[in-house]
Amino acid sequence: MHNAKKCLNKFLEKEIFTIQQFQYREEPPYKWSLKYFKKMEIGEWDSFCEKCLLEYSKKSLDSWKKSQV
Secondary structure, eight states: OOOGGGGTTSSOGGGOBOGGGGGGSSSSOHHHHHHHHHHTTOOTTOOBOHHHHHHHHHHHHHHHHHHTO
16 A cells, blocks of 8 residues: 555645545545544645545545444
């Protein structure tokens, strides 16, 4: 998995993403996502490139689904 903090300088200003993007997903809830990323020492304002955002999105959704079983 990519480290969000290493994404700095890998994208143009318009291509910067943060975990705040995850507040628009239906599942998991945003508060759950914040806790999930905090465990990985990733804060709300850490930057992601698009590739990392998609990767973290999939992994967090998979983790959410497993926790709901």
